Amino acid sequence: MNLILLGPPGAGKGTQSQELAARRGLIQLSTGEMLRAAVKAGTEIGRKAEAVMKSGGLVSDDIVIGIIADRIDQPDCAKGFILDGFPRTLAQAAALDRLLVSKTRKLDGVIEMRVDDAALVDRISGRSACAKCGAGYHDSHKRPKTAGVCDVCGSTEFTRRADDNAETVGKRLMAYYRETSPLIGYYFAKGVLHTVDGMAPIGEVTKQIEGVLKSLAAA
């Protein structure tokens, strides 16, 4: 099954993608994660992307389309993938359509996570992730079961993203509304859009998404 999780920064796309990946054996493809890894490794892509990411803008379509085109060709994606943070522009969505056709694969569904704008800044500013395995946490909504210890791998090191600050969040939200929110209409018109209540508790959102996936499997 090939899915897109769509929603503004802080909607919970990463959390729900990790959950779905664990439950269903799908591969989570987060362009944000891939770009952060490229920045850390100091690759050419990383060098091109770093300043834009820090400012809260969008990295060029060519770069992210290239990253995804290479990644979905890898054998671990054969069973299916969840796109988290891609596509983010209409040009990326059109490129994804072409890419999937060329690989005789299809998009099974797009899940829009709808959230109140007012909640996003709080959600983003409390985020952290395990430095070792990348599992995501939140200071008030998703704490590790044992304080300071990752639930997944037991590591005691956590990181916070450089762009998760109040100043950059405003720009990221602007980029979402200007560039990404038109994708809701794009996928609605294609008949593949499903909306869940991203304001519900994490477990409830997962249930709603599972409900969508069951309806897709039955269709």
Ligand code: AMP
């Ligand atoms: P994310 O982890 O999805 O919030 O992405 C972090 C940052 O990476 C974004 O603010 C953008 O600068 C960049 N980025 C991630 N995915 C994309 C994409 N599909 N198109 C353009 N920029 C992206």
